[in-house]
Amino acid sequence: MGNQLFERFLGSKFEHSDPLVRAKAYATGTVDEDTLSAALANETAPQVLQAVVTKSQDVGAILAHTNSASAVAPSARARLVALTELADGKDSAVWKQVFERAITEQWPELPQLVEGIRSDSGFEHVAQGALLASATVAPDLLTPALLENLVTHSHSSPVRQAAARLITDPQTLENCCREIKDKDKSVYRDVKTRLDAHKERERARALAVTLEAACTELDQTTIVAQPESIATVTARLQKLEDQVGEISAGGEGLEEVTSLEACFSTINAQVKDRIAAAREVLTTRRELQSTLSALARTADSTDTATADHEQVERLRALWKELPDSSDLETRRFNDQADSVAGALLERQNNLDVSAALSEQLDVWERTTNPRDPEKARKHIDSKWESFEKPRDEALLAPLKHRYELVCEALHIKEQQHQQKRSENSEALVALLDEFKAAVSNGDLKLATSCHAKLKHRLNTELLETRVRKQAEADLKHAQPQLDEYRKWRHFGTIQARENLIGEANKLVTDPPASPNKVAEQVKQLRESWKKLDQGDGRSSSTQWETFSELLKQAYKPAKKHFKNLSKERKTNEKLKREIIRTLEELHANTDWQNPEWPEVCQIDKDARLQWQKTGVVDYKVRKELDQAFSQATVNLDAAMHDERDREVRRRERLIAQLQKEKSEGDIRSVAESAKRMQRNWRPTVQADRKTEQRLWTEFRTVCDEVFKQLKEEAKAEKEAWHAEADQRRSACDALEALLKEAPGTDDRALNLARGQAEEIRKDWRKRSTIPKAVFHKLERRFNDAMKAYQQRARQIRRHHEARRQDHLEQMAQLCQQAEQLAVETAPDAQQRAELQAAWSAGAEHMGGSAAKMLISRYSRAEQAMDGSEQHRQAIERSFEKNLRKREQLCLLGELIADLPSPPDYADQRMQLQVERLKNALEGGVGEKRQELQGLITQWFELGGVAAPHWQQLQERFSRIREAASQ
Incomplete structure (x- = not known):
């Protein structure tokens, strides 16, 4: 009881609002581990957590409070150190987390954690973690003796492996290897591998010292620019590089290897540089020898002997500057250089002589038309013999050929001069005879012309001396007579000038309508006046001034017109320059990576059209403007070339696609594709006119073929649907004829007509489609005829059904009478005979389930009338049951037909109405007339009732039949 009170007291303390009270309760009370864990998870007060941590x-849960943000972190870590001393309750996974947190956050308590758990072999992973943590944080704890003891005596393989990986002392490794060989093969292989690696590193350390000395020796080796020396040093360097690479792979991290690598890196670069320098000297020496040999081969034929001689001297100087050259090589090189230099000097002398002789030949060749070719040829012969000739036949041969050509040309000129002199002399004699004849005949105009021609030929042409002297004498002799003729002609030219003045005056008073004709006539008058001046000398100043003034007056309107034309040409020039500027700006300002093609093409098209509409410009700038416009259009065409080609290819693909669809696809879809392609035909950039016409012609040809084929198919379809429409009209006619010939009351004829109508309906549904307008009209006609026929058929069926029900009602009445007679006293024989006769007359026309029921009723009634007490009692017993059924049928029929029921049946009708409403909600109520017909069929299938009830039920049933027939 006391303990319970104490626990109840503590429980209240644990829930106290004061943290100090709760902390004291945890510290002094006996608390289970679950409660402590819950407190560690939920408590926030530091005092309470401090008390809980020291007991948990x-x-x-304690590990969650070891972070630096927690106020109880030191206490939590101290509690973990204390828990390591406990033998029970250790969870290796949790303690692994403890050591990971301790190592990551560098806890000060980590050495104590390691000390408390490192020797515990029951938890291998924790012990292994403790060893690793000790090596990281407290390496002094792990002495070689301790590690050797753990490897050789620990029962945990992970602990042995972890301890073995921490051993670095070679002697300890060797002792462990010897002791553990037969105990743990895995640890043995690990220790043996590490021991072998240590020995290998020691060997690498010793070899590194040796190789470093070899590197120093190689660095001090002298490299001579000779092939043997270079090959030897290169081989030694390659061998040393291979050895250093091998030792670097096995001795990584060793100080001696690192020093060797640094030393070899430095020496390797220096030795390679020295080898490269020696090779460069060797290569340069060989290049000098090769260049000198090439100069020696061309010394006798070069055209740049002076430059080649200077190059020889430069090669000689370069050779002297090269180090490590042997005396034999130097002597051979100098001898070859001297030989080449001498040959080049000889070659230069021949070139100088050849050049001087060539210059003289150039002078002779330019003298193509001397006045005396024979004298010139003799002078050249003498000069040629006196000139110095080159001793090189290759240089002298072309010069001799040129000399011979000059001499031959002068010889030809000499022959041509002689022939020309003879021809000119003959022509001069003929012209002189013509001049003499003109003077003798008084033809001043011809004489003056011949005189001028004779003077010109005497001054300019080559003539024979004899002919020249004769011509000069004849001209001197005819000069006085010629002067006399000129005096007489002067008087005739005065009148001619007066006539020209009169024509000029007429041009002023009555000018032509066209300014061009005015300008042309002014020009002709000036030329006529000029001819008079040429023949008779200049006119008087008065006549010339009068003539000139009249021409100025006549030309003034034309001048104004031509001035306006000049202004128009200037305007046209400005317009054309503006067009060119527009095209240039369009090309410069357009982003050709993403251009607005419609705008660019429209500007280009408008500019070209405006250029064509713009009139002429001054001929001085016409060529410049045409070239500028052509260049601007060429630049635009080049910029639009790719897009133009893409558009051409796109439309060619459209044509090919349309042709393919035309040959493979449906013509209607092909026609739609053609229309869509026509809408998409317009290109962003038009091609040249010829290409555009070709593409459009090809496209239109394919489109025309498509539309023609579509038209033909449409025509065929139209003919087909016309035929289909005729078939549908025939179906309508047949249905309407069937309606007119509808049978009366013959069941067989009715069934036959029904079959014909159904065949017409099936055929109608199988027909192909026709245009909607025609189809709707025929469909309406067909539906109207079908509805009329169906209505007529329903009327006939209802009439037949009414006749059948009347007959059944008569037969049911006979059954009712027979049953009434059966249950009464012995029936009268005459009544029975009449009843039997009526039954026999009507029985043969009955059919269906109701007929079977009536026949069964009447047969049972006959047996009862024959004296069968069993059948009579059965009939009497069925009266009550049939009464209930017939009353139920009447009530249901009145409810369906919405007829009034007797007041006594109000409750039953309400109950039945509720039940039907429920069935209607569940979808269990059928069509009204169909239900009534079903009730009528059930009515005839029921047996008789007592006589007092029959009349009332029959009246109610008659009203139901009347409602069903409507």
């Missing part, structure tokens, strides 16, 4: 053994 939940390592995971």
